[in-house]
Amino acid sequence: MTDTVLTTSAAGRRLFTRPAAVASCGGFVLIGMLQALYGPAVPGLRAEFGLSPSGAGLGLSLHFTGGVAGVLVFNAVHSRISNRSLLAAGYVLMAVGGAGFALAPGWPMALAAAFLGGLGFGGIDYGLNQLFAVGFGDRSTAMLNVLNAHFGIGAVLGPAVVAWAGPDDYAWGFGACAALAALLTLVGSRGVRTQASGNTSSASSRGALGLPRILLGFLALYILNVAVEAGVGGWEPTHLETVGHSAAVAASATSVYWLMMTAGRFLVVPLTLRYPPERILTVCAAGMTVCLLLALVEGAAPVAYAGVGLFIAPVFPTGLPWLNRALPQARRAGAWVIAASLIGGVAAPPLLGAGIEASGIQAVPWLLTALSAASLAATLWLIRLTRRFLE
The missing domain is CATH 1.20.1250.20 (MFS general substrate transporter like domains)
Incomplete structure (x- = not known):
C-alpha cells in the first residue's frame, strides 16, 4: 500500500x-x-x-x-x-x-x-x-x-x-x-513535491472578461463571512450579558461557539465528498442567517450562536476549491481572498462597534444578520456567474 x-x-x-x-x-x-x-x-x-x-x-x-x-x-x-x-x-x-x-x-x-x-x-x-x-x-x-x-x-x-x-x-x-x-x-515540508505550484497566470480573452467580477464576488464572500465570524466572537459575550445572561454563561457560550467551528469542519468532510462546494456554501449561509435571527430570542441566543459556529465553519476551506475551479488561470486569486479574510478579521470588530454605538448592544444580531444575508446573496450571485463562465 x-x-x-x-x-x-x-x-x-x-x-x-x-x-x-x-x-x-x-x-x-x-x-x-x-x-x-x-x-x-x-x-x-x-x-x-x-x-x-x-x-x-x-x-x-x-x-x-x-x-x-x-x-x-x-x-x-x-x-x-x-x-x-x-x-x-x-x-x-x-x-x-x-x-x-x-x-x-x-x-x-x-x-x-x-x-x-x-x-x-x-x-x-x-x-x-x-x-x-x-x-x-x-x-x-x-x-x-x-x-x-x-x-x-x-x-x-x-x-x-x-x-x-x-x-x-x-x-x-x-x-x-x-x-x-x-x-x-x-x-514539516518533507514529502511535499518540490516543484513550484505550476499555476499559470495566462488567461483567455473570455477568462479576462469574467475574472474581475468573479474575483470581486469571492473577495466579498470571504470578507463578509470573516466579518460575521469575528463579529460573533468579539460581541457575543457582551450581547448575552446585556440581554440577561450571566458572565459565566456568556463566556461558556463563546467557547462553545469556537468549538463548534472546529467540530463543523470535521463534520462537513463526508458531505464534501457528495456535494459540490457551492451547494454546501449556500446551505451554510442560509443556516447562519437563520441562527442569527434566532439570536434575537433571549433564551435561544446561546444555542443560536453555537449554530452560527457550526454553519460558518466550512465556509473558508470549502470556498477555495470552488475559487480554483472557477479561476484556474488566476494564480494570485487564492492569495487575494486569504489576505482579504485577514483584513476583514481586523476591520470587522471596530466597524461593528461603531454600528453598535449608534444602535445599542441589542442590535448585534440584526447587524450580523445583515452581513450574513449579504453573504448568502453573494454566494447565489457567484453561483450564477461561475455557471455562465464555466459553460
Whole structure:
C-alpha cells in the first residue's frame, strides 16, 4: 500500500505523502495556537512592560499586519521557489518570531517579533491552503476542512497553555510555538513535491472578461463571512450579558461557539465528498442567517450562536476549491481572498462597534444578520456567474 495521499494537481503529480499531510495539520495547530496566545497574554504583557490595554493590543495588530504581508509576499515569490522552500521559510519565521516575543527585553523588540511571526503565519496560511486546494484531487475540499479544523484545535490549546502557566508566564506559550515551528522546519515540508505550484497566470480573452467580477464576488464572500465570524466572537459575550445572561454563561457560550467551528469542519468532510462546494456554501449561509435571527430570542441566543459556529465553519476551506475551479488561470486569486479574510478579521470588530454605538448592544444580531444575508446573496450571485463562465 503506497504512503501517498490521493494526490494531485491538474497535471496528476502527487503533492503530499501521508506524513507530509499530518505535518501540515500540525502546522495549522501551530498557527491557531500562535494567534490565540496574544489575547490571554495581555495581563502579563501589561505587567511586564507597563502597557495600557490598547498598547498591549498592538501585539495582535502587528501579528495580523505581518500575516497580510506574509500572504502577499509569499504569493509573489511562490512562482520562483519550491513548495518545500516556501513552507520551510514560513516555519523559520514563526520560530524566530515566537522565540523573539518570548525573550524580548523591551516592547519594541516584542512588536518586531510579533510582526516576524505574523509573516510566517501568513506564509503557512497561504501556502498550505493553496496546496491543499489542488493537492488531493476530488478530496481537496474535504482535506481543506480537516486542515482548517486543526487551526481551531490550536486556538483552544493556546489559551489553555497560558491558563496553565499563568498570564505572567505567557512566554512559555510563545516558546512552545517556537519549538514546534523549529521542529516543523525540519520535518514539516518533507514529502511535499518540490516543484513550484505550476499555476499559470495566462488567461483567455473570455477568462479576462469574467475574472474581475468573479474575483470581486469571492473577495466579498470571504470578507463578509470573516466579518460575521469575528463579529460573533468579539460581541457575543457582551450581547448575552446585556440581554440577561450571566458572565459565566456568556463566556461558556463563546467557547462553545469556537468549538463548534472546529467540530463543523470535521463534520462537513463526508458531505464534501457528495456535494459540490457551492451547494454546501449556500446551505451554510442560509443556516447562519437563520441562527442569527434566532439570536434575537433571549433564551435561544446561546444555542443560536453555537449554530452560527457550526454553519460558518466550512465556509473558508470549502470556498477555495470552488475559487480554483472557477479561476484556474488566476494564480494570485487564492492569495487575494486569504489576505482579504485577514483584513476583514481586523476591520470587522471596530466597524461593528461603531454600528453598535449608534444602535445599542441589542442590535448585534440584526447587524450580523445583515452581513450574513449579504453573504448568502453573494454566494447565489457567484453561483450564477461561475455557471455562465464555466459553460
